[in-house]
Amino acid sequence: MVIKHDENLKVKKYTPDLFEPSNQDAIKREQIMRPEQSFWQDAWNRLKKNKAAFLGLLIIAGVILLAIFGPYMNSHGYDEQDLTRTNLPPKIPVLENISFLGVDGKDIRNVDQYASKNVDEFFWFGTDELGRDLWTRVWQGTRISLYIAFLAATIDLIIGVAYGAISSFYGGRLDTLMQRIIEVLVGIPGLIVNILLILILKPGILSITLAMVIVGWIGMARIVRAQILKLKGQEYVLASKTLGASNQRLIWKHLIPNTFGPIIVVTTFTIPGAIFTEALLSFIGLGLQPPVASLGTIVNDSYKLLRIYPHGMIVSSIIISLIMISFNLLGDGLRDAFDPKMRK
Amino acid sequence: MDNILQVKNLHVSFDTYAGEVQAVRGVSFDLKAGETLAIVGESGSGKSVTSKSLVRLNPPDSTRVKNGEILFEGKNILNITEQEMRKIRGADIAMIFQDPMTALNPTMTIGKQIAESIRKHTSMGGAKVKERVIELLQMVGIKDAEIRIKQYPHQFSGGMRQRIVIAMALACEPKIIIADEPTTALDVSIQAQILELLKHIQQQMGLSIVFITHDLGVVAKMADRVAVMYAGKIIEIGLVDEVFYKTTHPYTKGLLAAMPRPNMMSDELYSIPGSPPDLLNLPQGDAFAERNKQALKIDFLEEPPLFQISDTHFAATWLLHELAPKTAPLENKSVNPIPSNHALEKDRIAKGNLILVKGLKQYFKLDKHNTVKAVDDISFNIYKGEIFGLVGESGCGKSTTGRSLIKLNEMTEGEVIIDGKDIRKVKSKKELLEFNRKVQMIFQDPYSSLNPRMKVADIIAEGLDIHQLNLGQRQEKVYELLETVGLNKEHANRYPHEFSGGQRQRIGIARALAVEPDFIIADEPISALDVSIQAQIVNLLKKLQKEKGLTYLFIAHDLSMVKYISDRIGVMYRGKIVEMASSEELYGNPIHPYTKSLLSALPLPDPLLERERKRIIFDDKSHEGRNRENEILREVREGHFVMCTEQEYEEYKKNLEVVAH
């Protein structure tokens, strides 16, 4: 045998009083080892720990604020044309002195356009080919893009959750029927439907939103259905049933709250999807019509000037990419934060 | 005997995002050639981590072996290169895993999977490898091996898959096999087969086995020596007889006492109070001290070393120190004779039926062509104040029966009368609510039976809210219920994930009790819990039954627990009740061959008994093969019903008479 008495035992002296029974009269009652934390706190803490997702959240907050207040931060209107100041590169006070930032009003041939066109105002993002202030336009466009995206995401959410929840909760023939419909719809390529619908409805904020929603809700409906089907078999739902819970109670107290995680994640991913689709439609000529502008139409317009005046394209694509990246990072973070596997 | 493997002072930790988990804290043991060493412990005791360390299979990025040596053939496994380690894995030391459903690659034929290690470690090639694979499959009892090597894992049943895993482990004739809970995922009778196979192969090949398990019954059946682990330490180690019959450590004593035995006649199981410690922040002193009724003052200050009891028997408890008081044996408090079962039964029969089930059928339609007959024409009754046990292996329909009784399933056919009311006729909202107050259920999985988004108070009060009971005193009632099930007021505002498995199960019980039901269906309420916690829950259920005069339907696969808790038992097999009798009678005189085989397959925590026991094999095919046409449940003796044909009925009766005379 390898195991030997602890060598200390022989050396170390123990006093007899140590060997009195401890007499713990009643052994301590059940204790909890984990800290008190609700589901949401827990998810929030996880999200905060995810630096990328948190950064995404901050950027989104910043972009939303700028989309709301940005257009009022200078005196130019978004469709205020002035042909004496066309295609001005960005020029920002103070920062103009730092040459590598390229916001000193010089274009790619290093000509100070402000000087040559005799403009003494500052255009932070420059101007477009009609002399419109790009700062105002870009944030106005962001506002519209975000508006379309949130609107589409909200409608997707409402239809998707309702459809998925009804289909899975009532099950049986209704479910089969509703699933057949989805099976058919899911085969229809989204962009094709978008194009056809916008051809009928003519491009506009509502028609673009509607076109995206018409197939967009399917994803949400499937997720919600899958989640509720899974939850329906969970023992706490059965327990509630055996206690005599009404359907309302089952849906609102048990099923929907436990579907929040996936719903939020899907919605977070819907928003960049919608922004992108809108931009794509602009690019193939089905975007919003002037004077209304979205990020997509601004990117499209400035793309045409890319080779001579790249500033418009650079600014607008940075912002659209930034929004997309932030939402994607946030979505990833939320998915990890809500993942039940991480939570045990 | 030679030591083939020596483990010295092994320390293993895991890094989690909450901190360092000290999974193994100074484990030392050795393994002799040809012996089976069982490492037994509850979840979180470090037994699995220890076993995986022997071949360095713990996830490398999060595991830290902080200290220790593992000597195998003169080499320290912890120091050799990964390349050398690979030469040992599979060739000298092989592993068998817990869940045969996930241990096999689903997209590779089993033949290829077995051949892999042969190709890796031997110079065999081509046809020879195939021959060897077939030979291995035959050795582990798989028929038609030539055909089956080309099949995929999903084409085999669980027991078969475990045989394949064993064949894989044996492929290169290793010296040591580490079996990590190899039968936990299997049914009792399959478990018995696999254990016998392992024993047989061990004798044939002279293997050493390290057998990891939580089941003391399996230990008694398999082991030569036993190491008991608690909170990352071996707290008692010795020959199997020493550990079972000269038990020294209070924890081991507690574990053994917490397991009901068929011949036990006490009305309360011994249970170890509390829950295992948090390995993230271990208490000072002995990790078991807080749960130890015999704890000494020193237990809270310093961890006890291993004291030697005999040449082979060691235990880590201060009680063995020369200064320690000579203790009385573990208080066996309730040996007070309980009133004779017979009298009690008469009493109950006099009270009449609470539940009457007649010809219950529950079929599930899969598609146009296939129907599963989950429950196929069963009849039984439950007297008022009785605990009726329903026992059987997975898929026998016992849980489905429970769910049909509480109207979670729409019955296909049959009649269920609860307290005089046909539950099929309960339809109006008012009647349904009334029904739901009367009949309640306790669920199996403590992790999925509580809504993670609700506070404990709201979970427990759900019934109160639905039935608008105790308006105005909701909080008081919740506190009262928490007290009843052994929890505190402070727990009311917590969320379920903050609790341990046993605590969650208590919350589930409190939820069912809130509406003050008469009848509770307990669907495998303890099968997901550790042994020491099982006893707590069973005691609680028994206590509640006595205090509140409840009637239970207790559904479980663990026969000894069912026997312990139930007054009468029904044995289910393939959707039918094949035998039904009072629990004493059923265990004393099992008649149906299936019951007999089930009872004989159940490992008992008694090594001497296990060595003598012979398993009775229920040959499903030959049983089915005989004419089963007019098979019905017949009363062979008063209160003892057996599913049999007329001819068998006569046989059984005759046999009983012979025994009686």
Added chain:
Amino acid sequence: MIDYFEYKIKICLVVSVETRSGMKIAYNNMEMKDFNLMGDGGYFMFRYIMSRIGYMFVTLFIIILLSFVLMQTLPGSPFNDEKLPPAQKEILYEKYGLDKPVAEQFVIYLKNLSQGDLGVSFTFDNRPVTKIISERIGASAVLGIQAILLGTMVGLLLGILAALRHNSFWDYGAMLIAVLGISIPSFVFAGFLQYWVGVKLEWLPIAFWGGFEYSILPTFALSVSVVATIARFTRIEMLEVLGQEYIITAKSKGLSSFEIIGKHGIRNALIPIITIIGPLIVNTITGSLVIEKIFSIPGLGEQFVNSIITNDYQLIMGTTIFYAVLFIVVVLIVDILYGFIDPRIRVAGGNR
């Protein structure tokens, strides 16, 4: 390309298998029901494929109906354009039976379609749409196939690398590329590629279609989102597979990590990845609309965008129906392929 398919793919990452593809759903349902009862796998596969083909026809029918209704209602469409020269009108009346009831017109429309007649383009001197498509499809196909192949290979490499070096520099690097690839719109990417590589550095032609060098930039631009999607998906699948018990089993047999990853890891991770190939191909085709326009490639996508700008409705509808058929068939084929590759679906039952 991101659009709606992209986010559906992402959803898959959220709710795992259940929604990944129809086959997977069917497979999961089947698993619950127990293989034994299903009889042999071949029968199941047959039934599954038949039902999928059934759905395919319903979906197609709806798209055709939609496009027919559009033709009927849109002002300026050949069906109700007042300004058409009488000669053309006559041809149309003849061909589509425009004087007959609407229902009958639809039947005629269907009949024409079933004979492969997608109508004629009036901006292209009444050339049949089918002919235009067949002339244009070549460039698009080359571009699409190159982009899918490049994207899949790079994506797989990145994903596997990220999973094997989990939580390391490689993992973060690969995932950064993936997030950027998914987030930055392909037209932005294409625009800047054209600007930097084409205009400024003058390494490669900036537009038009000629030899292989003309296809490099557009292929690259088109494959970015494929790379990103495949990389993310592969990483998640690999991580999941590497966490499975059978990987430990393989390790316990003494296999090297190279063998484990090759024989057990990648193989199992790749099977579910097949399910996203279908939607990815569809995405790539939609993506090609913009990319072809930016690089002035004489492909179908560019044609389609131009027809939208010129309101050539017959051409729009014809191409739409062609695209719809292509998409649906591609997704169907990939799903069926999945069933044949995964042995759990291919062979069921057995003597348990």
